[in-house]
Amino acid sequence: MNKLLGPLMGALEYSQATLRIFGEDLIPEDVSNLLGAKATKSKKKGDEVVGKVSGKVRIAKIGSWHLHAEKREPEDLNAPIAEILSQLTSDLAVWERLCQNYKVDMFCGLFMGNCNDGLSLSPEIMLALGQLKIVLDLDIYSGSDD
Secondary structure (H helix, E strand, O other), X not given: OOOOOHHHOEEOOXXXXXXXXXXXXXXXXXXXXXXXXXXXXXXXXXXXXXXXOOOOEEEOOOEEEEEEOOOEOOOOOHHHHHHHHHOOOOOHHHHHHHHHHOEEEEEEEEEOOOOOXXXXXXXXXXXXXXXXXXXXXXXXXXXXXX
C-alpha cells in the first residue's frame, strides 16, 4: 500500500495475474524452453479449443502461451507478478527475442469490492517488467455501488 495515501484509498478485493505471449507462429514448447517454465495454458495456431461454458469447438487463430498465478485475496498485485517472474529466465536477450517476435504482456484482473479502491506496484516490480519489456495490461472490474 502507498504510505502517502494510507487509509484514504481502499484495497481492491482481489487480483489475478497472467503472463501472456501471442504469435502467429508461436510454438508453446519453444517458449517454455526459452523461459525455463511450462505454461499453465497454451495452444498453437490451428489447435482445437473447446469453450469452458459452451463446449463449442473453435480453431485457434494464433498461438499463445500463458503462465497464471493464483488469485490474491485481498489484492496484492506485486505478489503474483513476482511469483510469475521468479519462475522464468532473467536473460534479457531471451526477453528481447520474445518481445520482437510476439506480443508479450502481464495481464492483470483487478476486482473492486467498493466503488473507490486502489493499488500500488512496488518499484522492484515496475523495474522488472520494464527491463524485460513486458507491457502491464490492467482490467479493472467495478465493485458494488451500494
